Amino acid sequence: MNIGEIARRAGVSRSTVSYALSGKRPVATSTRRRIQDVIDELGYRPNAAARALKEGRTRTIGLVIPPAGNRLTHMQLDFVASVVDAAARVDLDVLVSPSGRDHDRSFERLISVSRVDGVILMEISLEDSRVRRLQDAGLPFVGIGHTAGDQEMSWIDVDYAGLVRHCVRHLADLGHRRVALVTRSPELVAAGYGPAHRAREGFEKALAERGIDGVEVPCGDDARSGRECVTALLESHPDLTAVTTINEAALPGVQRALADAGLEVPYDFSLTAVAGRTWAEDFHPPLTAADVPALEMGEKAVSLLVERITTPDGPPRHILLAPSISLRSSTAAAPVGRRARSHPNGVR
Secondary structure, three states: OOHHHHHHHHOOOHHHHHHHHHOOOOOOHHHHHHHHHHHHHHOOOOOHHHHHHHHOOOOEEEEEEOOOOOOOOHHHHHHHHHHHHHHHHOOOEEEEEEOOOOOHHHHHHHHHOOOOOEEEEEOOEOOOHHHHHHHHHOOOEEEEOOOOOOOOOEEEEEOHHHHHHHHHHHHHHOOOOEEEEEOOOHHHHHOOEHHHHHHHHHHHHHHHHHOOEEEEEOOOOOHHHHHHHHHHHHHHOOOOOEEEEOOHHHHHHHHHHHHHOOOOOOOOOEEEEEEEHHHHHHOOOOOEEEEEOHHHHHHHHHHHHHHHHHOOOOOOOEEEEOOOEEOOOOOOOOOOOOOOOOOOOOOO
């Protein structure tokens, strides 16, 4: 049902219906009542744009995601889904736009032509030009993640430094003496991707606290990169007995590399991660992990953004989540003697 049908049944023009809905111009009380009777009879619900005319808002928020050419991880997809669901519950539409690489014009269109009331940013770097651009534009925004100088922006994030630190402590307590941190792609790390740098901070602190050795390696966000990365690690560090990672997309490849080497998780090799709960539970064996509450984070990001839109002069809010580590089946005591690894042809 649309405005044209309401106008026909009420015997008025489309513009009169629009004015009655928006309050932009006065409409006679009797005419407004007649229009409302038709609306009640038809069960019509004005669309977001019509309702927003009175408020001077679009009732649409922007969600800025990594480049569309990349394959989004399960965690990133959970962020997107939860933002869309949470926005719908408060009667907001979501305009999804990529940024980065060749998508700068898309980001500019999102913020420069009054298409949205506010923006949620994903995948934030320590120094992120998009944050400064949004601040200069005066557009309300919230980060899933945060910059290094985060005092002026509202954000929700996971304590990657603390969680990786706990993962490494857990491995050290199990007797592992050399541990690897597998982070995100070299391009993201070089660009100052926040979670990767904070994970490094936690990793180095845990190594120093427990007096164990460690090696950090960047890894592309896909199974093939995970396999290549861990294969190279095992060759260069034959005493390596455990990996912790923030790269859930690489995990299937990590698992394949360990199988290629004849290493069984967790008896020969232990794995921990900071990853989405569903991903960790579906891993084989189920993954000991700090379960990122992606759905909760997306919902809270929408709530924070609504606050920024309705009270733009309010102080910025910072929410840092530190979920507990769920002990599942991918970690065990460090092996006393390492199994002979299989050669590529399967011969010991």
